[in-house]
Amino acid sequence: MNGIPFTWNRINAVFPESETYMDYEEYSITDIKKLVDYADVITKVIVLLWSRSGIRPGGYYFKWKHLHPVYHYKGKLYCENDEVTDEIKTSGQLVCVFIEIYAESKRWNYYAFITPECYHAILVDMIIF
Numbered sequence: 001m002n003g004i005p006f007t008w009n010r011i012n013a014v015f016p017e018s019e020t021y022m023d024y025e026e027y028s029i030t031d032i033k034k035l036v037d038y039a040d041v042i043t044k045v046i047v048l049l050w051s052r053s054g055i056r057p058g059g060y061y062f063k064w065k066h067l068h069p070v071y072h073y074k075g076k077l078y079c080e081n082d083e084v085t086d087e088i089k090t091s092g093q094l095v096c097v098f099i100e101i102y103a104e105s106k107r108w109n110y111y112a113f114i115t116p117e118c119y120h121a122i123l124v125d126m127i128i129f
Helices: 008-014 029-037 041-053 086-091 116-128
Strands: 067-073 076-078 093-101 110-114
Touching: 029 041, 041 110, 041 116, 067 086, 067 116, 093 116
Parallel strands: none
Antiparallel strands: 067 076, 067 093, 093 110
């Protein structure tokens, strides 16, 4: 409309060709199980974290104090360190664990959840190393 000529060949060269695009599918439970069955301890933790939490790649730099287990005991959920007693840990059921991602940042911090299986893999990893 403004009389400005465009070189469409240069503009279209920026975009990928349609046949190079691959439609990726997410991993199924069976695929994840195969990866975990043949993995060493550290790889198992990484696979479970990637598949269970959905955190960004930069979010893997968390500390042990940023893991908060959530227990179900007598119809209530307990997750704070001061309210989880030894009785709750032994008699209660571990429901999930939430991780504080970017915990030191006031602007970018958020929570991600992992399964009890992933948490147990992290515990085993910490005991071995």
